[in-house]
Amino acid sequence: MENNNISILGAGLIGSLLGIYLKKRGLDVSIFEKRKDKRGQTTREEGRSINMALSDRGWKALEKVGLKNKVKDLAIPMYGRRIHDEHGHTTFIPYGKEGEAIYSISRGKFNEILIDEAEKLGVNLFFDHRCDEVNINKRQIKFSIPGWERKKISSSVIIGADGAYSSLRGSMQKQERFDFTQNYITHGYKELSIPPTADGEFAMDPNALHIWPRGKFMLIALPNPDKSFTCTLFLPFEGTKVCFEKIHDKKDVDSVFRTYFDDAYGMMPHLQEEYFQNPTSALITINCFPWVKNQCLLIGDASHAMVPFYGQGMNCGFEDCFVLDGLIDKFGTTSWDLIFEKFQKMRKPDTDAISQLALENFVEMRDAVSDPKFAIRKKIEARLHELYPKEWIPLYTMVTFSNIPYAEAYAQGKIQERIMDKVMADPLITHKWDKLDYEDIIDQVETARMV
Amino acid sequence: MENNNISILGAGLIGSLLGIYLKKRGLDVSIFEKRKDKRGQTTREEGRSINMALSDRGWKALEKVGLKNKVKDLAIPMYGRRIHDEHGHTTFIPYGKEGEAIYSISRGKFNEILIDEAEKLGVNLFFDHRCDEVNINKRQIKFSIPGWERKKISSSVIIGADGAYSSLRGSMQKQERFDFTQNYITHGYKELSIPPTADGEFAMDPNALHIWPRGKFMLIALPNPDKSFTCTLFLPFEGTKVCFEKIHDKKDVDSVFRTYFDDAYGMMPHLQEEYFQNPTSALITINCFPWVKNQCLLIGDASHAMVPFYGQGMNCGFEDCFVLDGLIDKFGTTSWDLIFEKFQKMRKPDTDAISQLALENFVEMRDAVSDPKFAIRKKIEARLHELYPKEWIPLYTMVTFSNIPYAEAYAQGKIQERIMDKVMADPLITHKWDKLDYEDIIDQVETARMV
Known part of the structure; x- marks a missing residue:
């Protein structure tokens, strides 16, 4: 010994x-x-x-x-989330400041x-x-x-x-x-893929994490060096309208993808085979x-x-x-x-x-990100961070682009969340988000920290 | 098969x-x-x-x-708890109605x-x-x-x-x-015993569960047919004034028992041997x-x-x-x-x-039972049960003397607890407990159930 x-x-x-x-x-x-x-x-x-x-x-x-x-x-750097809506329109929401990935x-x-x-x-x-x-x-x-x-x-x-x-x-x-x-969550996942295009290129923007948020479920895709994307489908195992238990055959797969992920569907030639070959895993x-x-x-x-x-x-x-x-x-x-x-x-x-x-x-990824207000919320937080780089570091940034202890990030994040909930409750926030009294928001943080 | x-x-x-x-x-x-x-x-x-x-x-x-x-x-039937205070005085608080054990x-x-x-x-x-x-x-x-x-x-x-x-x-x-x-709780337990007296009798009232509640810890004793009692000492494993970690030798055992359980101590001739022979177990x-x-x-x-x-x-x-x-x-x-x-x-x-x-x-047994108001609370609840046998069944009775599903007992118990907390908050409750408006208390239960 x-x-x-x-x-x-x-x-x-x-x-x-x-x-x-x-x-x-x-x-x-x-x-x-x-x-x-x-x-x-x-x-x-x-x-x-x-x-x-x-x-x-x-x-x-x-x-x-x-x-x-x-x-x-x-x-491969991914500078933000690219959100795909049901019609194939996409929105890009950066993860951090320029260059952060x-x-x-x-x-x-x-x-x-x-x-x-x-x-x-x-x-x-x-x-x-x-x-x-x-x-x-x-x-x-x-x-x-x-x-x-x-x-x-x-x-x-x-x-x-x-x-x-x-x-x-x-x-x-x-x-x-x-x-x-x-503890297992109610959702499972299955890996799928989007291959390179016929001319050997990425089928989508490679420098983003792609998300198809659909409320109770979602699809995501991450780029690979071989110009393919690895997709992960997250669904409830059972008990909801769209869930693994209810997908029995290729027709069901088709129907779910055409209804909810139509733009991705068009890029997934091996979808049905992969769906039934790959395991459904628990989390x-x-x-x-x-x-x-x-x-x-x-x-x-x-x-x-x-x-x-x-x-x-x-x-x-x-x-x-x-x-x-x-x-x-x-x-x-x-x-x-x-x-x-x-x-x-x-x-x-x-x-x-x-x-x-x-x-x-998980709730943010599969649901909140699809709300137009989510992008505005992120913009306000980015502005706060720009104006007050030490006083307001967005939670995602603390977790992802810093070494601030997670527990501290968590506590700060909860304070920010309460303040931002109030800010976002303004019915006209969409129009006036860039004219807010940012100093007052920072004052609220100071006050909350003292309590 | x-x-x-x-x-x-x-x-x-x-x-x-x-x-x-x-x-x-x-x-x-x-x-x-x-x-x-x-x-x-x-x-x-x-x-x-x-x-x-x-x-x-x-x-x-x-x-x-x-x-x-x-x-x-x-x-052996035990009709109630017999609470031992630090001076050896005891109080009997029945578990249920007469005859219930x-x-x-x-x-x-x-x-x-x-x-x-x-x-x-x-x-x-x-x-x-x-x-x-x-x-x-x-x-x-x-x-x-x-x-x-x-x-x-x-x-x-x-x-x-x-x-x-x-x-x-x-x-x-x-x-x-x-x-x-x-999940383990912070306390462990050790079994000890109180043998029969020299003339072969129970050393204490055999028809009760004896409790020595001391706030953060306690001793209990249950009767056996051979006229001994099996005692169980519940202490925190570590980190408090009185805990297993701090009891190293016979002198420490002596000191804890003479300070906190003096009347029991007088009935435990084999205390030191048992203490070190018997394991300390987790819960x-x-x-x-x-x-x-x-x-x-x-x-x-x-x-x-x-x-x-x-x-x-x-x-x-x-x-x-x-x-x-x-x-x-x-x-x-x-x-x-x-x-x-x-x-x-x-x-x-x-x-x-x-x-x-x-x-x-656990909190009730090791702490609350020693509060003089605990006995009064139990008396009020017993009276309520006597007057309104269906409308107010004390939680302990639902759990112990009925077959009401535990989950229902739990829910009812929470309603009763809120109401009794209010009743007991009256500073003069000790003097007027038997002159309360019992019907009003029952009305409060009805109201709470409707919510």
Whole structure:
């Protein structure tokens, strides 16, 4: 046990980035991954979203280990939402100031870069290792390996970066006083695609996240470097007029798409095949506490899986790595339980906040964005930010283009929300939004903060 | 699969009673229990409370299978709470009307009766069978048996009556769209005892549930047929002036008991030994949904474990059996999924309600009961019930001495609480409680119900 070796469960985005961070400190790091080593192959990840949106927190964590530029080559900037109405008309609403963007990146290629880098640095990689159980008191991990072989290893430190269905968390859950919640939302999702046009171009503006908001449901699309778009259809599983349960055959798919997403429909030649080939997946929120026990730690989705509607799941997991690394800077690599306890104490309020924001943002994405007043609201907030760059930072900007702790962003956001609700209640707001008394709005923020 | 055989996991109180119910219908029933067959032995159940409080819902379920009288011989009626203040003075506050009581019964002996009865009826009993996993799609159960043997069985119906740490639920949790929460409260508990006096008598009034309420913590005692009392000490685990973490040695135990429970202390000759021999256990609340999947059902604590402060965990589990049996009456023994779906739909709001009431009642037991106004409040409610037996049934009575659905009791209780808070806010209530305008109070209930 004295050799201070570290076992990370999961070679996904968070596990491999964490491996890089820890290896750079000269530690003995092993990563165990239940999947095969699929580098160099172009297989589809089953049941997991293949498109991610990288934003500032993610970039910052990549930059610290010198990977920013390498990753940037794979990423496509999206400067705002492009909202498609039922008639195919679109409206563009920027995410932030000019030049501010979130970046579309495909999970598979990105993960390969991180695993390659970890390997290059000397991280021990073990694929095809499914963790069956962790004995937390002894810090022993039992793995199943293809061909029915079993393997048991011991480790000074075990970190579960093994996702929403974490095996380390499963073992922690059997410990006394481990609080745990898993909650599914009423909606599921299905991935579809828009291929490049006949002349090999993007079928739509590639520098936007496309949304077809339809109240209770929506379709979105993110650009890929091969000039296709990955679309995700979010529908209730059952019980509403348009839901997965009621789509039985190609005719039903046709009918839903022609009625609600007609402009997208025209760009989706493989719609019916994809619809029935691709799985319908569920969306889970995980909340648990504690994250730490006897030098075992949960990180990323394993401790706080969230729904994807704020595009922060991966960014938050990367920020976990960044924050943890900062604590190692401060406390060294010997008192792991101290570091882990500080980590969870610091991080839990922030991950609770972003998890809640992600749930709330679903309503905004599928419904609010289609309201003409939404664009005006965003314009007023952008103006406020321009005039008072420190006093009013829009919530989306705090979350996406800053490193303000999520919990602080959440609290500020609630104050802004109340004030903006009042501003928007003016029946003539559409006409006079650019003649508002902006100073008075800022005064309201100051007052609210003092309460 | 056509033989309609039923496998019940767990031979605890709920599993064995359910076995009796189903066997009486002529079904092929097997019960699998991970513990040894301990009948005839007088070992202490590790880490589980050995005293239960049987009340009307429990009795009704026992009566339907003809076990009421057999069980009654083992049970001691407790007609009210006897509150011990710091000076050893006691106050008696009845639970209900004259003659209404909850019944103290020890888990071990009670469980034996139920298992014996199940066996006599022809239920197949398998002890030493630890369920490792249930394959829900195939309805296959994998068991570990001492000596490393493994066993796999198939069953048409699988019912998990395997408690708060249910193995069937563990397998369901891996299914998509299974919502699940486990939450521990900040307090733990430890069992202690008050033996009979030197001349072989009860050391206190045996026909009451004794409470030493001390605000943030409390001690309680329930009578046993051998004239001892089983005591349970509830303390915060850590972080308060009096908590488990701060009790290190016999001197600390002495000091806490002499300061806060001096009269009990005088009756506890084995206090120090017991304190350090007996485990400190945690208290969990389980909430999950759905309870049903492919003819597999969760029942009792497996689906809705609650904290013990309303004394309803077992009673609620027994009522589960009673309700399920009623549905079998109606729908026969062929369409299990239909029955199980109806069961969860009916039962979930009720078990959510009692689970919540159990959490709320902890504050009442450890704190409110010591307020002199608590006794007055109970007297006013008793008078209201006497004058208007249908219009005002006190919450405790609805839960404990009736079969009113828990959810309805909860809703009524909230209306009563608001009205009684107003009544009690009168600064002179202590003097004029028996001269109130009771009719006006009833009018307020009518009004509140209409809203």
